[in-house]
Amino acid sequence: MNALRCFALAAAVVVSCVVGCEKSDSTTPSAEPASTAGEKATSGGEKESFTIGMSQCNLGEPWRVQMNADIKKAASSHPGLAVIYQDAQNDTLRQRSHIEEFVSSGVDLIIVSPKEAAPLTPPIAKAVKAGIPVIVLDRRVLGDEYTCFIGADNKAIGQAAGEWLVTQLGGKGRVVELKGLMTSTPGQDRHSGFRKGIEDSEIEVVFEADMKWLQPDARKEMESALARFDDIDAVYAHNDPGAYGGWLAAQAAGREKDILFIGIDALPQEGVQYVKQGILNATFEYPTGGATAIETALQILHKQDVPKEITLGSRLFTKENVEAGGDPIAAPASVATE
């Protein structure tokens, strides 16, 4: 028994070492170019290579995984650019310390997609005071102590979805709204934008429920809606997995052909594929801004002027245009000039 315990302990130690080593292996490719880039810069005089710190608030959401992938892709076409990625795992204080680490390690620029505004405003302001430009991506911080804000407008996207639905249904119909987490700003904006889009029509929202961005919850709520109403014309879900969950419920009831399904986000591996397969009738892109962030970062690093605020446009994907890459929806002028 005792020998067995010793063996198990030894095995556990070996396993944890292996896992640990593997982990550090996988992080070195991003960390190593950073240090070499720094050395090159100091020895070369004129700065040709730059290090960017990227602080992501969490990688639990596929959309944020896509954002990092977009940044990685855009950065890979610039050989002098090294990006260090940090994932705060949805912990505000951890994200704060990541930003502070970037400042003390002396990166050339910080891209931050903050978890929340108030607690992250001071560390970002401190970075700017220390002379490091900061690009804020997707969610806002308070005040104006940052270099550039890049984000999309959920209200405008929700409104575009509402207006598209009005034309599709001829101004009249019964709609189910599967809402994202209603304590989150994207959920609130996608809701209020949509309502604004349909306000002048005879479209009626007969059933609305909070599916918390989750496909199984969306399916559950849609099953309830189908049990209550024999006549549903469309489902508007605040994200694509939600719309897919609604479709699964309708398919099980044999009613998916009578209903239009609309989602938001249009991730290449998710919503766009659903449209290609004919599951969703439409999805509206919520751009990650990853590529724009790298372009803007290069402009800042080369001492060019950039706007304080960049509002990203959206794209509409339907069965007709999905192969061609969707149709752009312009960012609303009122927001862009704000």
Next chain:
Amino acid sequence: MSPASTRVPTETPSLASRGLAILSQPWVTAILALALVIALGLVFHGNGAFYKWGTHRDALRLISVYAILACGMTVVILAAGIDLSVGSVLGLIAVAFSILVVRWEWSAWAAIPACLLLGACCGAASGSLIAWFRIQPFIVTLAMMVFARGLAKKISNGEKIWSAQTPEIFTRIDSRLLGENISVVTLVFLACLVICWIGLTRLRWGRYVYAIGGNEEAARLSGVPVTAMKIGVYALAGLFSAVAGICHAAQEYQGDPEAGATYELTAIAIVVIGGTSLMGGRGGVGLTLLGTLIIGYVDKILSINAVPEANRLMLTGAIIVVAVLVQRRKS
């Protein structure tokens, strides 16, 4: 408090004591709580949706995955343990199963046993640490919960595993039988329930589980193989998590590395609301069936009435408290 238990003492003593004896049976009180919930549904029926069989079939489909987890959890809790890792193991298996059948195109006959084995191994790993090193089950399974979630994200690269060509096994599991009247996952749950029931009530293995839950030291001294039993119990919970993971992946048509987060809490709630004691040694899997129906119907009734999320959470909390009060044991 139920009206029955306050009324009874005013009647004749013999009848009163008999009534109280029956009322203190956990299964009677659980049925009372369930009847209370169903009565709520009959009143708040959501435009008649509660009177349609489809609503009940969907409620049963939805709760089945949680209920499968609760079957394993019942056995663990009866043995005076707890398993917090079931939700994460569900997520791990959902991803692993999707990788096997979607990416590697394994046949279901190979993929399902492989996933069941992986789930059982996760459980056995927790069980071994608990039994050999005598670490608190809470801590060990908490560690497994974090580890399994990490592994799920690692093997999936943080992405959902799916493809446009839906594997046949997904559609098979997410279908209905008996004239479209009952979901396959519900039948899987009932099968798990029967297996647990036979194991706990008909086999010596079940008596050992109760013995360990009642008094571990006494069980050890009277010759119960406590170490092997404990490993077995957690392996069983892991196995059921794997079954739930396969069902979950099939119903979502994808392997989501985030699947099953907080499901362990629902599974524990189902077991406890059924009337199984968290202290171990008292309760049974039949009570878990009643707990499943209570939680499942509360959820469905709130959903068909489109109750806003904030009120839903408050009502769920209140209904759980009332359900537990109704079935409070006589001291």
